[in-house]
Amino acid sequence: MSFNIALSGVSAAQKDLDVTANNIANVNTVGFKESRAEFGDVYASSLLAAGNTKVGDGVLTQDVAQQFSQGSLQFTNTALDLAITGNGFFATTPEITSRDFSFTRAGQFKLDQDNFVVNSNGDNLMGFPVNADGTSSSVALSTTIPVRIPDSSGSPQQTTEVSPRFNLPAGDDAKDITLFDPDDPLTYNAATSITVYDSLGDSHVMTYYFMKDSAATNEWVVVNYVDDTAIDTAGDTENVAGTDPNNIAGSVSLGADAVSGFRMQFSSGGDFIGIQNGDGTPVATGDVTTVQLGNPPLINGSDATQTITTNFALETGSATADEPTQFASSFEVTSLEQDGLAVGRLTGIDIGPDGLVRATFSNGTSEPVVRVALARFANEQGLTQQSSTQWKESILSGEALAGEATTGTFGDVNSSALEQANVNLTTELIDMIIAQRNFQANSRALEVNNQLNQTILNIR
Numbered sequence: 147m148s149f150n151i152a153l154s155g156v157s158a159a160q161k162d163l164d165v166t167a168n169n170i171a172n173v174n175t176v177g178f179k180e181s182r183a184e185f186g187d188v189y190a191s192s193l194l195a196a197g198n199t200k201v202g203d204g205v206l207t208q209d210v211a212q213q214f215s216q217g218s219l220q221f222t223n224t225a226l227d228l229a230i231t232g233n234g235f236f237a238t239t240p241e242i243t244s245r246d247f248s249f250t251r252a253g254q255f256k257l258d259q260d261n262f263v264v265n266s267n268g269d270n271l272m273g274f275p276v277n278a279d280g281t282s283s284s285v286a287l288s289t290t291i292p293v294r295i296p297d298s299s300g301s302p303q304q305t306t307e308v309s310p311r312f313n314l315p316a317g318d319d320a321k322d323i324t325l326f327d328p329d330d331p332l333t334y335n336a337a338t339s340i341t342v343y344d345s346l347g348d349s350h351v352m353t354y355y356f357m358k359d360s361a362a363t364n365e366w367v368v369v370n371y372v373d374d375t376a377i378d379t380a381g382d383t384e385n386v387a388g389t390d391p392n393n394i395a396g397s398v399s400l401g402a403d404a405v406s407g408f409r410m411q412f413s414s415g416g417d418f419i420g421i422q423n424g425d426g427t428p429v430a431t432g433d434v435t436t437v438q439l440g441n442p443p444l445i446n447g448s449d450a451t452q453t454i455t456t457n458f459a460l461e462t463g464s465a466t467a468d469e470p471t472q473f474a475s476s477f478e479v480t481s482l483e484q485d486g487l488a489v490g491r492l493t494g495i496d497i498g499p500d501g502l503v504r505a506t507f508s509n510g511t512s513e514p515v516v517r518v519a520l521a522r523f524a525n526e527q528g529l530t531q532q533s534s535t536q537w538k539e540s541i542l543s544g545e546a547l548a549g550e551a552t553t554g555t556f557g558d559v560n561s562s563a564l565e566q567a568n569v570n571l572t573t574e575l576i577d578m579i580i581a582q583r584n585f586q587a588n589s590r591a592l593e594v595n596n597q598l599n600q601t602i603l604n605i606r
Contacts, residue, residue, distance in 0.1 A: 148437075149595050150204060151515075155587070159581050159582075162183045162580075170575075176566065177564075177565055180569045183206050184209045187202050187204075188202060218565075226257070227560060228497065228563070228564075229250070230253070230565065231558050232555075232557020233538070236251070237520075239292070240269050247272070248538060249537045270293070271292070273293040273516035274290060274291075274516065280502055280504075285549055291516065295492075296505055300491070300513070301490075305342035308340060309484070310338070310481070312480060317474050326369065328353075334357045338604060339353040343486035344444060344448035344452060348448060352370065365409050366472075367409055372437075393532065397561050416473045416474075432494065458470055487509045492505055497559060498561075499558070501518035503518065517550060519550075520549055521546040521549075522556065523547070527542075529542075
């Protein structure tokens with residue numbers, strides 16, 4: 147019997163050494179969770195046996211339990227390196243159409259040839275679909291989709307509004323607006339330009355020419371050009387080179403159709419009053435004027451009905467720095483903004499603590515792509531361990547419960563970081579020494595038992 151007891155001790159010590167060696171071997175494995183050998187004594191007795199004289203039957207390995215304590219973070223320069231601080235596992239599948247989920251804490255992800263986010267095994271990272279505002283449409287594990295980084299360009303946005311803020315020089319000499327020539331700076335007082343975009347994302351230069359009217363007090367005539375072509379202003383406010391009674395005859399021939407401008411009127415204190423027609427009547431909106439970008443039509447096939455509103459932010463009866471002014475200082479543009487966007491190319495990926503993957507484009511836009519899915523279990527130690535620091539759901543672990551990072555008991559997702567193994571090398575080395583001593587002691591018990599048996603065999 148003592149042989150079997152000592153043998154069980156040797157076996158337990160060997161198991162302890164194996165577990166310790168495995169922990170030490172994986173000290174640099176990302177997402178690895180250390181294990182601990184758990185032992186129990188063996189005590190067997192029959193119904194009629196004397197329990198107070200019964201000797202134990204040795205030791206038994208009851209479990210090799212994994213310890214899911216948090217590992218330290220190692221920060222990297224790769225946005226697709228992900229680490230979880232707190233509860234949760236990343237969900238992966240071997241194929242984009244598979245529902246065979248594996249779970250891992252190792253976040254060494256990269257892009258495959260189809261722009262899917264995969265780990266070193268080629269397994270796809272799973273995420274929740276999101277709406278345009280970044281909210282998840284579902285948080286069920288069954289509705290997750292493979293995370294894929296878009297390779298398409300950012301959609302263009304045509305310009306609908308330009309917001310200029312400037313000062314027109316009150317002391318400038320008035321111009322004869324009938325002599326206006328965009329190629330002759332002496333025929334106008336000032337000009338400023340801004341890049342606008344059509345419906346296809348193509349850029350165009352929109353220029354405002356300002357002429358102080360010699361025939362009126364504190365009034366300026368403004369003409370719009372796009373790509374060196376005069377553009378009509380809605381409302382027939384001030385026609386250049388036309389035949390309308392309210393038009394201004396000019397030396398510039400702009401074709402059969404009269405190209406219109408508009409008048410800006412200022413008070414004696416330099417405050418912006420509004421826009422007026424050529425006959426002196428105010429424009430209905432009072433503070434905006436609209437030009438049709440596609441008149442004449444653009445040759446690139448973009449929306450020919452596109453209009454651009456110039457918003458002067460008029461506040462009637464109130465002087466404000468957010469309006470154009472006419473003060474006795476030089477021409478100065480303080481703000482010139484537009485709301486259009488060019489076609490954008492993908493420039494970067496940002497992953498927030500909540501797991502939201504957002505793509506950024508060169509045109510300044512960004513859009514949510516997907517939200518990285520996390521899963522948790524009622525009993526993490528019940529998970530079935532797989533190779534490559536992955537686990538499978540089991541009866542002991544309970545079903546996987548999916549959710550979003552930073553919600554409930556789920557932890558945070560850290561981009562450009564990796565969770566290191568939670569192995570304490572110093573502790574493991576001490577455990578290895580203890581296991582070695584246990585092995586030696588049980589081996590010595592076997593040797594003593596052998597000597598006793600040999601002594602009995604030598605009795606004559």
